[in-house]
Amino acid sequence: MATDLRLAYADIDQELFDVDQIPITARDVRSVGEMLFDVDYLARQLLMDVDGDAAGTLLRSWPTMVAAAEDLWASLPGRRPGVDERDRPITTLSAQAATIETSLSGRTAWPGQGPTSHRIDQMTQTFLNAAALVRRYGAEIPHEQPDAHRDLEAARTRIMHGLYLTAHAVNVALQQHGRDRVNDARSAGHRIHLAQHHSPYAIAPTGAWIDRISASENTARSYLSDRFAQALAGEAMRPVDDPGRLAQALANWDIQTHRALARELETSNILLITRTQGLIAGASMVLVDAAATAGALERSDRLIPAIAETGRSWSNLASRWGDLAPPGARLEEPLARAAAEVRAAYRQITHDKTTLASPEVIASRPGLPQAMHASLRAIEAGSELAVVVAEKADAPDLTGPARALSRRAHNDVEAGLATPPAEGDVVWVSPADILAKRLVPLPPPVAETLRAASDATIDATSSASAVVTVHMPSNERVPARVNTHQSPTGRNEVAPLTAGIPAKSRGR
Template sequence: MATDRRPAYADLDEELFEVDQIPMTSRDVRSVGEMLFDIDYLARQLLMDVDGDDAGTLLRSWPTMVEAAEDLWASLPGRRPGGDERDRPITSLAAQTATIEASLSGRTAWPGQGPTSPRIDQMTQTLLNAAALVRRYGAEIAHEQTDAHRDLEAARTRIMHGLYLTAHAVNVALHEHGRDRVNDARRSGHRVQLAQHHSPYAVAPTGVWIDRMSACENTARSYLSDRFAQILAGEAARPFDDPGRLAQALATWDIQTHRALAHDLEPSNVVLITRTQGLIAGATLVLVDAAATAGILDPSDRLIPAIAEAGRSWGNLASRWGDLAPPGARLEEPLARAAAEVRAAYRQLIHDTTTLAAPDVIGTRPGLPEGITASLRAIESSSEVAHVVAEKAAAPNLVGPARALSIRAHNDVENGLVATPTDDDVVWVSPAAIYARRYVPLPPPVQESLRRVGAATESSCGTAAATAGLAIGNAVGGPTPGTAGSTTDEPTSRRGASLVDPAAPAYNASTAGRRDTQHPSPRVS
């Protein structure tokens, strides 16, 4: 994939918003380290979601991802002249993958020619963007210094870990594909020879691909063995030079969400929206705890349970929309980019490299007052997003993969989530449709449960919005810590600022949220 080389920023003198003066961007503004962490996140999500129907698209996408990873690896500064022992793992993995690509080229047997996986393609594009950024600024990195050397080693480890997780996800999908073939053969009365290695379901034609992907997975694992956590401890953190980053990210996300929901939307994009809304709820809980610890926000007995319930509802809704998403469905690029920036902005504020930061540590970081305010406002506006997503569930033309919908329908009935007109076992999706991997209309139990979960999300988000609005309103109406009318005896350094008026340090609205577009940081992380 070609890297987009358009200007990264719009004219900063033409602000889209008067408040906070948020410049809109047309490119990825994350650091290389944040991109690599996001690849790790996306690979973990992929691993949790894959099924047998994804096997072909994932396998076809694997070679391009490895090629992009090798390109990024080669662009990292500090390579020794000639052969470098550190390059052997990625070189070996690339060679193994090249043979897979050659076997897939022009192939008519399974998996044949067809679409690639948009989720691996997203990781591939992120690797390409990271490589372009390193090539542009890598010469400025003093790689001979200890800290820079450790950061570069952490970057290589991140690259390999993303490949390891993705290879494992492809293997899981291949095993599930073999299981589906065995089950389909048994239902139709045909005999099938089970495999004697890997698993009984590594049957032809998936068995050979499992062998080859297992070799790739083992190569990546051998590089990571006994060193993953140790190496990542040397990963450099992006400096807190932009207190308005999270507010900008959430504002952009809100805009892109409403633009996407304004028209007929692929289920895969609804999944991204619902998952990101759940992530916002979960991260807001962390910020509420940190803000209460720092004395920025008054603790509330209602706020945390309400936001937690909204987060659970978003997760449940995302799971059900995920049943409707076809394996090759594409994500809208502006929406995916906005979601990635939300993840990066939250991680910068609430994480310490690989772990969640303690509340007292988060409380000392610049941007917490702005971040908690923006997060509570995002919770407040989430009820409207929940209403629009619930409307999408009532669309008459919703379809999904037959196998996933059949499983969901039977599970909902068995768990008593929906009422059925008869006690007899009902075949909600025909076996022929499942065997042919067709897309079918939603069975009545799936449609009813989707609407119920959507309504429950509306309700929980409405409650969370009300409590978030009260938290913001109380901060607006109450006395600002450190001013007349305040009864607290806490030192000024701890109180720092109010929720809605972060006055210490001084906040310049004309420059809030802006980046140094002329001299962005060249650091890897």
């Protein structure tokens, strides 16, 4: 079911070959359940990454996300007329978020006016897309039947769990923001009064915002208490109705990554690319294990370790690019949509509701051989992508948030990952830049370890590509016609001679 209403190829005439007006050929074909699971995934990622510098952008984004969630909740079929106790938590959340939005409107004190969080905005848009699907096709759902009723309860639970995780992430960011302010004041020799409730770092004006977000978090938690696991047990899984879905998702992902990397450098895009490559490696290991269980692939002592090392390298590189992405950085929509479809296509094969399916269950699903071959092709082609990403680490104008880069520089030197300065302890980033939350050039230790992580990723992906080539059927191997030249940094770079062709739209 398509939710993207932008023009397709047939609607384009003179703009067809304008590189700035390339039409999107792959629309969002995820089900509502897949969208809700992705919100859950994005919220968990946000919770793991959150820091104090992002508190303002997260807080400004929160009311809009709640409004989108309420809109989706209201669109679900089977809603009872009048006041429904089941709807009271989302109504309460919406009212709480509305008061926060009113308080933020026109505010000059912290957090003031400014950008929103692209990560929460992405979840908000996913809720809106899901609501559009439900409104279009919800009348076809036999909500009075037990299975459909349980699936709708699971959908409500998914919505509320995504809000709960996001509220907790905003709360953590606010707490960390207060801690950063206390540490900055102490470093400058200033006295500061600690708070007497919640946390000693919930100082004004952060403490008031912590109170209000905590109320929202508690509202969501009260709905989920003693309900989460039971409700999700009734969730319906989308059957594997298109064996070629993963292959098409990965082909579109390859196209969108190269388009994004060919444009102006955006650290948020590179962060998404490196994280998704790590996800592809992890999911590929699951598919390889299932294929070996099914007898579709010969077991090997080299294949899974090589893919695992690739995943570790991509994840390490992602954590370093994450330090460079400012809180308000934006993502390219086609790239974000392609990554979401990759996650959904993998989960359709590898998961059983909330848990990873066993190798035997995965092996019994249709399309495993096609999915496994597509995944291995993505691993095989990853070495070229690693080189392109590594080029970005050599850009002379790279910048990042002062506080994150200061921490990374000191940690890398202390861990022995970067060359220690001859003069001893060095202040790599000015305290004034940290206090003002400026974007600053990369300190030498950060630049050094970013290049080292890029080189390690090239080595790991090249080794994995060689191992995968041996295990791929001859008719499935990526052609080896490439040009190899040496970059100014001394790396061997691999440049493909041919470009990928966009797959046909899967929109229905």
